[in-house]
Amino acid sequence: MQYSKSTDYALHALLHLARPELRNNVGIKELSGMLEVSESYLSKIMSKLRQDGIVRAVPGANGGYELARPAKDITFLDVVQVIEGRQQMFECSNSRSRQHRLLAEEEDGREPAPSRGSECLVEKVMNGAELQLHRYLREHTIQSVLDEALQRGGFQAAKKR
Amino acid sequence: MQYSKSTDYALHALLHLARPELRNNVGIKELSGMLEVSESYLSKIMSKLRQDGIVRAVPGANGGYELARPAKDITFLDVVQVIEGRQQMFECSNSRSRQHRLLAEEEDGREPAPSRGSECLVEKVMNGAELQLHRYLREHTIQSVLDEALQRGGFQAAKKR
DNA sequence: GATAATATGGACATCACAGGTCCATAATAA
DNA sequence: TTATTATGGACCTGTGATGTCCATATTATC
DSSP: OOOOHHHHEEEEEEEETTTTOOOOOHHHHHHHHTOOHHHHHHHHHHHHHHHHHHHEEEEEEEEEEESSSSSOOOOOHHHHHHHHOSSOOOOOOTTTTTTHHHHHHHHHHHHOOOTTTOHHHHHHHHHHHHHHHHHHHOOHHHHHHHHHHHTTTHHHHHHHH | OOOHHHHHHHHHHHHHHHTTTTTTTTTTHHHHHHHTTTTHHHHHHHHHHHHHEEEEOOOOOEEEEEEEGGGOOOOOHHHHHHHHHOOEEEOOOOTTHHHHHHHHHHHHHOOOOSSSSOOOHHHHHHHHHHHHHHHHHHHHBBHHHHHHHHHTTTTTTHHHH
């Protein structure tokens, strides 16, 4: 139950791309140097971000990456879902998962209720928890973190340039 | 980023142990039959739950498992943490993780601020999200799910016995 | 006390996936 | 034309989830 390193790389890379003083088209060399990860590997991650419309990429000399939309419109949830996927975190694997309701019905000879009772109550709780997580991640954007960094005095030297 | 099947098994097993009409000491056979998982594998999971004080186990004939404390005092968070571990879901792997603040300081020749600025802001957001998840999981217990199941008419046949 | 039932723990097997490298190819600027 | 840069496929490796099997310890029952 851990976020992958790729998510870490992606978030930090985007944060770098969002720095206001930077020219557009930041190359993979600069990014990978910054994050201390190989160009090869980071490329894969950036490709995913591109395919999902988070960044734009320009090949060729002086090419590189830039945000595809304003940093305030890139939420943590966006990034997490691109990298980690969109399946739910918990899925009840039990074919009798709906036992909480079905047990009784089977023994009664009744038909399983197909409506909304056929939901696993355990899964329901776990999904509720995931929803809380998503809500929070949706409220935080690349821009909001950048703002906090600037406010704390980070990136000052860069701003001076 | 998925919960393991073990978490699924553990939660369902505990829910079964909490059923009010059952005698104490439910054997691994009954549990594994219920969950459609091998006795071997479920044993490992139950052992973990025992080591963490969630259930008690009695070996020998007519032995089995029972809850070690009232179902209302066993939260989803308890179970998730036993099975999935207690590490945080996100850890910033970047040695310059605190770049948001350090970059400026390095270039200024200042010393990195050791106080609380040395926290990765990305990690801070991710930890905040995890906190939301935990809060929700702590509010839901084996008993609360059991209550909902009973209310919906589950376990009726069992209650009749 | 003997026996059957039950939990425990170690060793092992298998498979998927995270994390990462390498290379051939395409696109672009100078 | 050449150097630079991104893209995508193939491949490698270690780790962890999932699961099996067996030897051992503990307990109830006869």
